[in-house]
Amino acid sequence: xxxxxxxxxxxxxxxxxxxxxxxxxxxxxSSYTMNWVRQAPGKGLEWVSAITSSSSYMYYADSVKGRxxxxxxxxxxxxxxxxxxxxxxxxAVFYCARDDYSNFPFDYWGQGTLVTVSx
Amino acid sequence: DIQMTQSxxxxxxxxxxxxxxxxxxxxxxxxxxxxxxxxxxKAPKRLIYATSSLQSGVPSRFSGSGSGTEFTLTISSLQxxxxxxxxxxxxxxxxxxxxxxxxxxxx
Numbered sequence: 001x002x003x004x005x006x007x008x009x010x011x012x013x014x015x016x017x018x019x020x021x022x023x024x025x026x027x028x029x030s031s032y033t034m035n036w037v038r039q040a041p042g043k044g045l046e047w048v049s050a051i052t053s054s055s056s057y058m059y060y061a062d063s064v065k066g067r068x069x070x071x072x073x074x075x076x077x078x079x080x081x082x083x084x085x086x087x088x089x090x091x092a093v094f095y096c097a098r099d100d101y102s103n104f105p106f107d108y109w110g111q112g113t114l115v116t117v118s119x
Numbered sequence: 120d121i122q123m124t125q126s127x128x129x130x131x132x133x134x135x136x137x138x139x140x141x142x143x144x145x146x147x148x149x150x151x152x153x154x155x156x157x158x159x160x161k162a163p164k165r166l167i168y169a170t171s172s173l174q175s176g177v178p179s180r181f182s183g184s185g186s187g188t189e190f191t192l193t194i195s196s197l198q199x200x201x202x203x204x205x206x207x208x209x210x211x212x213x214x215x216x217x218x219x220x221x222x223x224x225x226x
Contacts, residue, residue, distance in 0.1 A: 045217045
């Protein structure tokens with residue numbers, strides 16, 4: 001069974017940093033492109049970032065470019081999102097999501113981890 | 120960046136109704152369009168990929184169609200468990216973009 005489990009969310013002050021993790025199981029993690037998608041409270045979904053299977057390519061939403069860094073450790077079946085210079089409008093539930101083997105997006109999602117940016 | 124719009128933003132329907140949601144893109148997408156269902160407090164769930172391919176395990180009352188810049192999600196006979204918010208997603212090019220969502224609630 002495919003499972004994605006996020007962690008690392010919490011309360012952080014504006015300008016602070018946080019690192020999210022997503023541990024994958026039930027599939028060959030190193031073969032799949034992985035993503036972060038977020039959802040601000042009461043709002044819609046926003047794709048944040050993607051990383052290809054061997055970390056050859058990373059992509060970012062304009063809203064996070066230069067502040068967030070996506071990475072992965074295939075030996076640990078883990079996906080990360082390093083978030084710096086956090087702002088109040090980064091407050092959201094962050095989901096990790098997998099692209100399927102044909103690279104169609106988001107066939108599996110984690111349960112999400114809440115990041116709150118507030119003083 | 121490709122912008123996505125959805126209509127309607129919300130609708131009220133009864134069990135058994137046929138429901139259609141439309142998604143429009145600011146650029147041609149080929150078939151790079153998917154549909155996702157989200158219930159309150161839960162992660163989204165993929166319903167449709169590649170415009171019209173049904174995700175495994177999703178009931179056949181859900182279907183997708185369209186081409187170019189206009190796409191539709193149809194629920195042929197709305198069931199109680201279908202009351203949720205639906206999002207389209209373009210993945211033709213990065214940054215991927217979701218539509219703003221359509222909330223389907225009970226009439």
